[in-house]
Amino acid sequence: MGLCLLFPGQGTQHPAMFERLAGEPAAAPVLGALAARLGADPMALPEERLAENRNAQLLMVGHALALAAVLRDHDLELEPVVLAGYSVGEIAAHGFAGAFAPADALALAEERARCMDEAAAEPQGMLGLRGLPVATARALAEQAGAAVAIVNGPDHVVTGGTVAALDRLEALAGPAGAHVRRLAVRVASHTPLIAAAGPRFAAVLERTPWRPPAVPVLSGIDGRAVADRAALLRLLPAQLHTALDWARCLESAREYGATRFLELGPGRSLTRMVEETAPGLPARAWEDFRTPAGVAAWAGRGR
Numbered sequence: 001m002g003l004c005l006l007f008p009g010q011g012t013q014h015p016a017m018f019e020r021l022a023g024e025p026a027a028a029p030v031l032g033a034l035a036a037r038l039g040a041d042p043m044a045l046p047e048e049r050l051a052e053n054r055n056a057q058l059l060m061v062g063h064a065l066a067l068a069a070v071l072r073d074h075d076l077e078l079e080p081v082v083l084a085g086y087s088v089g090e091i092a093a094h095g096f097a098g099a100f101a102p103a104d105a106l107a108l109a110e111e112r113a114r115c116m117d118e119a120a121a122e123p124q125g126m127l128g129l130r131g132l133p134v135a136t137a138r139a140l141a142e143q144a145g146a147a148v149a150i151v152n153g154p155d156h157v158v159t160g161g162t163v164a165a166l167d168r169l170e171a172l173a174g175p176a177g178a179h180v181r182r183l184a185v186r187v188a189s190h191t192p193l194i195a196a197a198g199p200r201f202a203a204v205l206e207r208t209p210w211r212p213p214a215v216p217v218l219s220g221i222d223g224r225a226v227a228d229r230a231a232l233l234r235l236l237p238a239q240l241h242t243a244l245d246w247a248r249c250l251e252s253a254r255e256y257g258a259t260r261f262l263e264l265g266p267g268r269s270l271t272r273m274v275e276e277t278a279p280g281l282p283a284r285a286w287e288d289f290r291t292p293a294g295v296a297a298w299a300g301r302g303r
Helices: 023-037 054-072 088-095 101-118 134-144 163-173 198-206 231-239 244-253 271-276 292-299
Strands: 001-008 082-084 124-130 149-152 156-162 179-182 258-265 283-285
Touching: 001 088, 001 156, 023 054, 023 134, 054 088, 054 101, 054 231, 054 292, 082 149, 082 163, 082 244, 088 101, 101 231, 124 198, 134 156, 134 163, 149 244, 149 271, 156 163, 163 179, 163 271, 231 244, 244 271, 258 292, 271 283
Parallel strands: 001 082, 001 258, 258 283
Antiparallel strands: 124 156, 124 179, 149 156
């Protein structure tokens, strides 16, 4: 009975996301380093600043690292067979697996956001579409001048583009039968609009120490495992401006033996995706539990 750990991307951050970690001594070093980069206590960051690209990416990675420290401090080994991260959650996954030191993972999250912001030449955003086949959603996005950024399932995609293009897409997709939702993201992540971000981030990544994780970490682009440094330097920067196939990533996790999924981050967005695409498999989120021991007890079930 294999466990897959999932790490969400930005968009699920919320004001209370660190409340259950703040009282844990083991989390203090990570939260202190996070506060230093944010220039504010993450517990006191104004809600209107949560969606800023830099802040959001730092918050998501910082949360995963603090949670990893807490689980280790409680001597709770989750023993996953594979890890997967959604967008910036991929850095969190590598950090959780020990491939990046905590300080380096936070630095990468900040640099990733900087590279993306510098590559965004005009106001951009992202739009979720549900209820249309992927091919239809892709055609409507292209008609509007936007692009499919993430495939979450057979009728669930995230698109990215300029604000003007997303306005046009919303006007097309609603009448076509889609449920449309604007995301709290201000950059057209995983689209060619920010292609310049890839090489810039690659240069940062090349200077960052990395060691192979003991547990496979999947690339969000197509679900392949990032097995060596060459693959890391190729795939992680490309992820910034290349469409992600999260549905394929979840399928790959099952091929690695995952029969249960645990989302480690704020919210339940990835848990819901597992429930939609593989309804027979158990899936829970960190926020479903009251204590770290409760997480470990559920994760250890079936071994």
